Structures are given as structure tokens and as C-alpha cells.
Amino acid sequence: MSGAPLKIQLVGLYTIVRKETSRVARIWVQTIVPPAITMSLYFVIFGNLIGRRIGDMGGFDYMQFMAPGLIMMSVITSSYGNVVSSFFGAKFQGYLQEMLVSPLSGWVIILGHVMGGVVRGLAVGAIVTVVALFFTDIDVKHPFIAFAVLILTAMVFSMAGMINAIFARKFDDIAIIPAFILAPLTYLGGVFYTTSLLPDFWAGLSKVNPILYMVNGFRYGIIGVSDISIGSAFAVILVFLALFAVTCYYLIHKGIGLRD
Amino acid sequence: MCRMKALAINSLTKTYPNGIRALRGIDLEVEEGDFFALLGPNGAGKTTTIGIITSLVNKTDGDVRVFGHSLDNDVYAAKACIGVVPQEINMNLYESCYDIVMNQAGYYGIPRSQAAVHTEAMLRQLQLWDRRDDQARGLSGGMKRRLMIARALVHSPKLLILDEPTAGVDIEIRRSMWEFLKEINEQGTTIILTTHYLEEAETLCRNIAIIDDGKIVENDRMSAILRKLHQEVFVLDLVNPLDAAPVLPDFKVRSVNASELEVEVGRGQSLNDLFSLLNERSIAVSSMRNKTNRLEELFIRLTQRKEAATDGRVG
Numbered sequence: 116m117s118g119a120p121l122k123i124q125l126v127g128l129y130t131i132v133r134k135e136t137s138r139v140a141r142i143w144v145q146t147i148v149p150p151a152i153t154m155s156l157y158f159v160i161f162g163n164l165i166g167r168r169i170g171d172m173g174g175f176d177y178m179q180f181m182a183p184g185l186i187m188m189s190v191i192t193s194s195y196g197n198v199v200s201s202f203f204g205a206k207f208q209g210y211l212q213e214m215l216v217s218p219l220s221g222w223v224i225i226l227g228h229v230m231g232g233v234v235r236g237l238a239v240g241a242i243v244t245v246v247a248l249f250f251t252d253i254d255v256k257h258p259f260i261a262f263a264v265l266i267l268t269a270m271v272f273s274m275a276g277m278i279n280a281i282f283a284r285k286f287d288d289i290a291i292i293p294a295f296i297l298a299p300l301t302y303l304g305g306v307f308y309t310t311s312l313l314p315d316f317w318a319g320l321s322k323v324n325p326i327l328y329m330v331n332g333f334r335y336g337i338i339g340v341s342d343i344s345i346g347s348a349f350a351v352i353l354v355f356l357a358l359f360a361v362t363c364y365y366l367i368h369k370g371i372g373l374r375d
Numbered sequence: 376m377c378r379m380k381a382l383a384i385n386s387l388t389k390t391y392p393n394g395i396r397a398l399r400g401i402d403l404e405v406e407e408g409d410f411f412a413l414l415g416p417n418g419a420g421k422t423t424t425i426g427i428i429t430s431l432v433n434k435t436d437g438d439v440r441v442f443g444h445s446l447d448n449d450v451y452a453a454k455a456c457i458g459v460v461p462q463e464i465n466m467n468l469y470e471s472c473y474d475i476v477m478n479q480a481g482y483y484g485i486p487r488s489q490a491a492v493h494t495e496a497m498l499r500q501l502q503l504w505d506r507r508d509d510q511a512r513g514l515s516g517g518m519k520r521r522l523m524i525a526r527a528l529v530h531s532p533k534l535l536i537l538d539e540p541t542a543g544v545d546i547e548i549r550r551s552m553w554e555f556l557k558e559i560n561e562q563g564t565t566i567i568l569t570t571h572y573l574e575e576a577e578t579l580c581r582n583i584a585i586i587d588d589g590k591i592v593e594n595d596r597m598s599a600i601l602r603k604l605h606q607e608v609f610v611l612d613l614v615n616p617l618d619a620a621p622v623l624p625d626f627k628v629r630s631v632n633a634s635e636l637e638v639e640v641g642r643g644q645s646l647n648d649l650f651s652l653l654n655e656r657s658i659a660v661s662s663m664r665n666k667t668n669r670l671e672e673l674f675i676r677l678t679q680r681k682e683a684a685t686d687g688r689v690g
Binding site for chain 1: 426429430431432433451452454455457459461463464465466467468474478479481482483484485486526
């Protein structure tokens, strides 16, 4: 199959990213503020009030231990939420057709929306980091690793949001996955605790949760400790990235959930 | 001169997952520069055909080429040739008119500086420039339709497909849209139009296909198709009222009311003969008109004939 000229794809990509980031900025009260408020409450309640009674976790002050987890949690939910709502909104109102009838390749449509999700994830992550600095010191041990894990995780969940949006037929369908799958996996993904506290069975079971690898990979980048080896964390993230990318492309290319 | 086919469809079929056979082997050709009408009753397969041409519906079988580019192996080039105005309003109603058109230009690879020039030109031509910063949800129905036309034309497509573009638009705006469409057709854009306003098709289009139950039942020049109409019904307004319809040899005459007559005129009959007969009876006519649009007459006959045949089979 002949491809569309690269120039069309690049201009198209820029257009989608610009549109998506404008959307994040235009509705900042919905996209940026709520996670900042939620995370502030986590820091106040779990970190400051309860955390003082917990003491150390993994050799660190509980607030320091929890901060990377909360930043990652906000990045995951924001990047997922951005793409699932934007893409489903476009599908539901019909204006996704603007892209589907154009000569944009499926990869460009995916990448444009993923970049929008990453932008929102990073923006929220940055705000939560600023909030965290009011409660604790953050001394980044491995900035490159922290940044790489953050970006790759935001990409993974942006694609997951797109897959959810493609299959969704009504607004309930884009609320079910975050409520019943994403939230439990995130809360059980080592945001608030180290798996060394868990009985062996539950610690072993936690290892099938991909979010555990992402949270611990980021925590390693920030404070230098992790329940998981950093190599395993990157391997899991990259496997999910490839899996979701191929799935997104297949769905868009075949038009599953989008055409007919 | 041998002109390129703007659209060539061969043996196109579409069966939806629920088993409905929307298209049963369509063959259709549209010449470059044509203004082509694709007509049919609701559910006949028009929108499915357009959906397949614009890649919004997966075909089951057959071949579609747009300016020689196959949808199977050169889909990006085919898509770049097409601008589409769908039947349903399908834009982000919370975006400004300007952004909607600008974004569409971007999806077709037009850089922003160039897109800004195209967008302004389109919005001005469709009388939306003053509303450029307004969100689309604030526009009237007619304005939304015009915005969709501006969006479809911003990348200067060679083939413009309009799926009932004037539905719900008042007559004044509809006529101004006709003028605009004629103008861009004269400038070289091939146009395919579906509409329920048959007067619109008769006024604008040079060639026509009528689709019914997933099959093309007529495909010819508009003038040739209209010649196939064996009979027309005229309404005559009388100067002096009559108590009853006059009896005219070879003509079927009905009285609508005291001042109006309906006369069926067959293809071989002459209006001169009709007026001679009326003159002989001292019946003065102040004006006359077709009872229905001629294309509408033919359309109804073609689609009703099929229904009658179906009824016959079932019964």
C-alpha cells in the first residue's frame, strides 16, 4: 500500500497535538485542577496526618516514599483520562470522521492523541510534584530513569485510554475501566506501600500488576529504592507499550469500533 | 477528449454484520468535472456508498477508485482527492469555526500559514467570516451546514461529496448554496450530490444515478432520464371558473377545484393540441405549471414500480 507523503503526516501530527494540548489548556479546570486537589488531600491525610504514625517505609520518611507513587498515580490517571475522554468525545459527536476521511495514517492519529495524553500527564505530574514539595523534600537520584519511566508510562496509559474509547459505545463504558480496573490496580500497585510488607502470596500476586513496575521504576528514579529491578520495570513497560501500540493500530486500521 | 474518471465503482457490495445487504453489486462512473446526483429513497444505499468512498464504511467486496487511486492499495492518495460534507452535523461544537476549518486543513497536510489563507477564503465565501471566533454550537442549522462545506473545501479537493447538504436549510440559503456549488463546479471541482430535494438535483446536476434497494436502477444524463418520463401532469389555472372538468379527446382531465384543472399529457402528445381543444371550448388559461417536479415524478415511478413488483411477489 502506498503511504501518504511524510509532509502530510508531520503537519497532521502537529495539528492533532496542537488541538489536544489546546483542549487541555482550554478546560484546565477539568483537566489540571482536580488531580492537584486530590493529590494535595492525599499528602495532607495519608502523608502528613497518618504518615507520621506510620514512620519509615523502605528506609525513607513515609511522605518521601509516597510522593513518587502519588506523582505516578496522577500521571497514569490523567494520561488515560485525557485520551479516553477526548477520543470518545470525538467518536461520539462524529468529528473523529474529520481525521478518518483524511489521508492521515493510523500511526499519526495514535501518536497525536498519545502526545496529548503525555502532555496532560506531565502537566499534572509537575503540579503534583510542586504540591509534594510543600510537604517533603524531593532529591532526584536518577533523573533520566525517572523521566523515561514517566514518559513511557504516560504513553502506555494514553494508548490504553484510546483502546477503551475505541470499544466504548456509551459514556458509561469510559467510566467502567477506570473505576473497576485502573483504580484498583493503581492502589494495589505499590503507591502507598512496599510489597515487602505483604505476605508472600500477595507479594507474588502483585508482580502480575504492571502498575507495580511503573510505580517502582519511578520511585527508583526519584529516591533510589524499588521492590522491582529497574531492568524488569523497563521491560514490562516496553512490552505493554508495544502491545498497546500494535492493538491501537490494528483497531484503527481495521476500523473496529470506528467504522460501519 | 478522454477525461479521467473522478470515481469508478465496480461490483461494490456491502453486507452489514447484522445481515442487511445495503449494496448488491453497484457499478458507477463519474466523469471528472461532472455534477452528479446520486438519488434514492431512505435506506436505498446512498449513505453506505458515500461511506465506502470516504473510508468511513468497510466494503464487503468490489473495487472503488478515486481519480484512478484504488481504495485498496492507494487509499491515502484517494483520500487526499476527496472532500466530504456528511448528512449529520459532525464537528466539535465547542471549537471555534476558525479552528474547525484550520484543523481540517492540517489533517490534509496544509501548513498553518497556508491554511490560514485557505480558511479565511472559505469562511468569507460561505459568509461565516464574521462568526469565525464563535463556537460552532452557537451557529444556526444553515450556518453549521455552510461551515461543513467550508471545512470540506479547505484543502481544495478534486472531488466534493455532499450528502444532503441543504437538509433543513431555508430556501434563501439553499439557493445561495446552489450558486456557490455551481461556481466551484465550473472551476473544475467534481461534485457528487445526494439530496431529497429533487428540484435541487434537476437544477444542478448533469448526470444522475438512482439507487434503490442496494442496486442502481437508473444511470444516465439528466436530460435523457427526464425524456424517459412518459407522462407529465400539468396544473392549469383558469381565467373563468368551470362547474365540471371538460372532456377533451385523448387527454385525461380532472378538476381540482372550479378554477384549476389537472391534465395528463403523454409523451407523444402536444401541448398545442391541448390548447387548441381548450380554445375550441372557450376555456382561457391564465397560467400553468407542472404538478410535481419532473424528476420527482420519475423518481416516484421508478421506486414505486419496484415496490409494486415486490408486493406482487410477496402477495
